[in-house]
Amino acid sequence: MTARLDTTPSGGPDPAAGGAAEGTAAPAAVPLLSCTDLHVVFKGRGGRRTARAVDGVDLALHAGEIVALVGESGCGKTTLARTLLGLEKPTSGRVDFEGRRLGYSMRALKAYRRRVQLVLQDPSGSLNPRHTVYEAVAEGLRIHEGATADESERVAEALSRAGLRPPERFYLRYPHELSGGQRQRVVIAGALVLHPEVIVADEPVASLDASVRGEILGLLLRLRDDLGLTALVVTHDLGLAWNIADRVAVMYLGRVVEVGTVEEVLSAPRHPYTQALLSVLPEADAGDPVVLTGEPPDPTAIPGGCRFHARCQILASGEAERAGVAHRCRTEDPGVLSGDGTDATRVACHWARRGAEPASR
Template identity: 80%
Template sequence: MTASPTVVPGSPDFTGTPPLLSARGVHVVFPGRSGAPPARAVDGVDLDIRPGEIVALVGESGCGKTTLARALLGLVEPTAGRVSFDGRPLDRSGRSLKAYRKRVQLVLQDPSGSLNPRHTVYDAVAEGLRIHGHRGDERAAVAGALSRAGLRPPERFFLRYPHELSGGQRQRVVIAGALVLEPELLVADEPVASLDASVRGEILALLLRLRTELGLSALVVTHDLGLAWNIADRVAVMYLGRIVETGAVEQVLTAPRHPYTRALLSVLPEAPGDPVVLTGEPPDPARIPDGCRFHARCQILLGGEADRAGVANACRTQDLEILDGGGDGAGGQVACHWARAGGV
């Protein structure tokens, strides 16, 4: 495991707090090409994010986590299910979506691709203000956002271009561009994946500080369980379009119950024992298997432990219900026949 989690000792208690963002039964289906069956990229997800909470959405590439994040942002319309914000269903009219996107901001993985190379830092940060018709002091708002993002004195960066900045500084500019609109929730898609190891900790510390100082909530989309351990209050592990385990981060990452979570954790540098090598590739989302969607790669089923627990047939034939998205950190939830039979 990585260094002990930064957030756990002082984690706020979210029990009973109404969610800021809520997803219920969200499906996103993309039509197949040339008569192929449709791809179920998100195949039933419940997820809540509470005010001031940081939730890590974890899974390998292709599991549907970025598509889910785009649906939560209103960039992709769910095929089924609903997304609510601050207690109200998301209205997809142009004016309502514009107002919503002021309150929920996206921070992308690659700052170089997020910033227009022809725009100065000032223009990059001010762009959101101009789109949303900001009526106050633009210069003061840009300076404040840059300062909160750790670029001080902010005026020193106004006339710089992205190519004149380090990778960490570019990511801070992207974060400042989100902060300038004073959002309530950040959706950060692999926010440190493209950064050097020496800078990753600084950006994670910045996100934690913003939560403390501004009360920001965050959904952090990542394949990196070490990142989740260091920043999140709660973790949701996603596989083939559905959340398969969720709970308080220290609970899930120190005592994982789902075989898929165990496999992901086993490859971390400090993980005890040998890495779990999963067989094959994740199934095609257009051809999700019957039963548990992980069963074709499951080390517990292949190793005979599911047979000994009497659940092997259920693993192969019985689908599991969508996990409740409430996730107040008490107890945790798992979509696994073997774990529920007491195999953990």
Template identity: 65%
Template structure:
């Protein structure tokens, strides 16, 4: 769609392994992020979500497919990529590791400005403005502090301020609150929402926490073994998930709208050994319970691969043979959505 800011089309990322094997970290993904939109990319550890995010930031090379920013393909030259990365900033999980312990807060926030050649007479004002936008007020009190003098939440705000100093259009945040205390997480999530509402800043938030996605995102894309298996508006997907994997993830949340917890058996398969057919079928409760066999689609689940979901943000989509054949009511079963279950 022409109004999308950052887009991936048929994206694939593979890594060579010993013995001539290949790991398919991203095995075909279509994803869009619109201006001023927060998209959550959710899934278990090892599903490929961080690799996808890094590839969309041009920190990893795509094996196949394309990435566009503002409708234009990402440039190849380092100079032009620098201009792109000024517009799309990365916020890492560990603020302590992201900050140089020998740099003051002022130097940490000004670092991006200097790298991009924006230093000068306005540098001080830009640092002050970025710290204020990130919620460190009054900003003058923080300029000469070092990371060890700050709390975890304050350090994360400094990292975010360093990104905001460059006036980006989009932030890619990889588990932005995973290392923070529960009491601080809500403040950082509220900050992302305020940046969206007040400044039109878009974000791709990588997370394994569906509760976080519920509280912060406009849309959610659920990833499993290199593919997005369900995506759509966050309230629809999390209140009435259609893919068995999404339902299992939602089922273990407090006051889950999908009924009793569903514990998935085994680990996610190795990315170098993608199962035939639906990549989720070895762990799928519908297959394990015999429900897929009763419906006459077990063989299809085991042998027929599913098409890559398209990127249309208006669609609620699920990559599941069962839901495709029998529809929403059959997948849902007897569980009915409860409007405030995840709030």
């Protein structure tokens, strides 16, 4: 694995109490943003088939840390991110901000989204081609605060922090006049102008050239260090997670199956799915690539037992049988992992937990 960028948390500022969530103030030790037993179900036509896009997730983000949510396409990570942003309402479970349950009234969501901002994957699609850079960055400010005397100062500050200097040079430019990296910086500036405490970045560098990816990742790290920002970075790229994250949550078929520090998860993965994902990285010293058997995951037909067992290379090789856990893999659900990924519950795998107390609930 390649050398990591510096990801030492700066320990962000104490979040100010706001009107985005219901309840009383929570102690400082609680996560800044978290979800508990979260489920999001989408009904098909006629209600005959339902897709369990998020199927029981506990996840916690603490102030000043970057958490990478990784997994293959269709695993539910974008739906989970949208639910944490309040863009999807959970079927069951809860989302908490500063220890207080998120409310779903228009007023509560507007206040919440000022403090928790989204950075999309495709800057070309998220920027209005008819708006100048200045208008694009000022838009969120105008929505949340209306006309302010310091608007131009805050737009200039946001553009500068996003690496577009001098900011005045970009005010009157349109998205088509910018490079891909510059457009992504404009999107980030549009989030920063509201001084949020959390950024949710959905594949923030997937559409960028390799030469620009490192610059944007370095920018996200500097924002964490300088502003104390907390970030959830949604990605299918474990190499990106290695370079930017403090903790990693690996998602498969609607559920987090492994969680821990980036060194724990990516240097010594315990779940067979994580091992398979890592085995195909060019820089990983993991031997031959693992070719998963079986069909891709289907959220409308989640299998019984461990949801990964039909594709699991450990089960297919007979290793689970030799360890005496094969029957449990096929019939017993490993359970939902705790949000913080404590030692006892950081992997949802009977084979990886063999000899330890079961952590299912």
